[in-house]
Amino acid sequence: MTAALTLLLIGWPLQRALCGQFEVTVPQTIEVLRGSCVTIPCSFDVENNYESNLDNTCKALWKITLETVVFDSSTPQQNKIKGMTGDLTKKDCTTTLNNMQPEHSKKYFFRVQCNNALKHNFPDQKLEISVKDGPPRPTLTPSTLKVKEGTSVKLTCSAPAPCLSHPPALTWTPSLGDIHETLQENQDKTKFKTSVLTFTASHLHHRQEISCTAVYNKQDGSTESSVTTRLTADILFAPQILPSTDCTNTTGHLNCSCESMGNPSPTLQWHLDGFPVNNSDKFAISSETLNDTGLKSFITWSRPQWRDFSPLLCQSSNSLGSARFYAYIFQPQTSAERYDLMTLAVFITIVVALLVVVCALLLVIRAQKTRHCLLKSKVAMNLGVTNGEGKEVPKATEEDIYVNTADILK
Known part of the structure; x- marks a missing residue:
């Protein structure tokens, strides 16, 4: 059986x-x-x-x-x-x-x-x-998008094409990269249009809405369209310090703010001369969350004692990396400090001028002494030579040398 x-x-x-x-x-x-x-x-x-x-x-x-x-x-x-x-x-x-x-x-x-x-x-x-009465809504895949910055992303938009002579036209907003379109077939032999958008994920795309529009042409020449909006894109990226970070000086206080964005949401830490700065009797630190990826921190330094230039560092970190911003702060001088510096500058100038004068005088004296020695030596040589007949000239007395020297100097 x-x-x-x-x-x-x-x-x-x-x-x-x-x-x-x-x-x-x-x-x-x-x-x-x-x-x-x-x-x-x-x-x-x-x-x-x-x-x-x-x-x-x-x-x-x-x-x-x-x-x-x-x-x-x-x-x-x-x-x-x-x-x-x-x-x-x-x-x-x-x-x-x-x-x-x-x-x-x-x-x-x-x-x-x-x-x-x-x-x-x-x-x-x-x-x-x-x-x-209206066209079908296009389908976007994947339905959610969560990727790291720098990753290549492919989004697919598809819409039915019941009329083969008038298939839908698919457009992306915004147009982030390359687009490739094809006409494909379902298991029951009906057709559908697909458009694949390929782009590289950036932090600029985070929380950006991406939509696909299907435009259908009717046989009378008119059009109907439908839109599907998603991929709010969830882009993971390392922190970045925003240009709004700055510092200002007031009487007896230093006020700084640091703004950063990253996904996951970053943390902020202040450093001074390489050491972490926390809340104390001299430092007041607070922060506020701007959105799911942004954080802003404020620091106030009471009665700063340092002078000249000193590096104040804002460091932002999350699981993907970190970013730093150095603010080189100049502490203005008081009137007394400026007066002391001016007095010191005048004193140094006077000392230098005196040294220049003394050196000049010493050089003049030395030059005159050297000239006198040369003339004296020349007279001695003239008095010690022989006469024209080969007979030695009698040695001159000290009085003769003095007279001849006086005549030469005239």
Whole structure:
């Protein structure tokens, strides 16, 4: 008994494949925009003994009841719904119905009818057509977006294309990167349009709304559109110190603010000369949350004692990194300090001037002394030479040397 049942289960599909049977394949439902067309993907089969009856005399009919025909491919201009069909000799009953209206929202079934023995209804497989006043909303995938900054992101927008001659046009707002469009097919052979947006995630995209718009062209030339808005994008990024960070001096106080943004939300820490600064009798620190990614910290330093330039650091950190901002603060001097500096400058100037004068005098004295020595040496040499006859001149007395020196100096 079991073997016979197994043979029956195996043999029935095989017999069905070899002998063929009457069946049709159409979608269960199709939504279409009012005033547009609808393309019904359709294929059928007949019993093997009717294969030879599929010829050029065959026509396709779409009916809502056994008596009511809404489309006849042999008289396309006289139908309640105008359109065209595929090649029935190849068992292709794909049909396009034009200018669909709300009253055409019904269930339809297919009939093949030839000028021979082949005439058959397929009422068991019905198609429900739903005519809508507005176009269907496009679908965005993924539905949520949470990625790190720098990651390559792909978003897909898809919308039904019930009318193949007027498929929807898909547009992105904002247009963040490259866009690639294709026309694809569902399992039931209906078509849909897809648009893939590829871009690199940036902190500038965080919390930004991304929308896809589907624009449908009607057969009368008018258009209808629908929009789907998401991917509020959740972009994870390291902290950044904003340009609003600054410091100001008031009498006896130093006031600084530091603003940072990052995702996850960052922490802020003040440092002075390389050491962390916390609340104390000299430092008052407070902070406030600006949004889910922003933080602002304030610090007030009472009675600062340092002078000249000193680095005040604001450091922002989260799990992805950190950022630093150095504020080099100049402490203004008091009137007494400015007077002391001026006095010191005058004193230094006077000392330098005196040193210059003394050095000049010393140089003049040294030059005169050197000149006197040279002249004295020259006179001595002149007095010690021989006369023209080769006889030595008598040595001069000290009085002679003094007289000659005086004559030379005149």
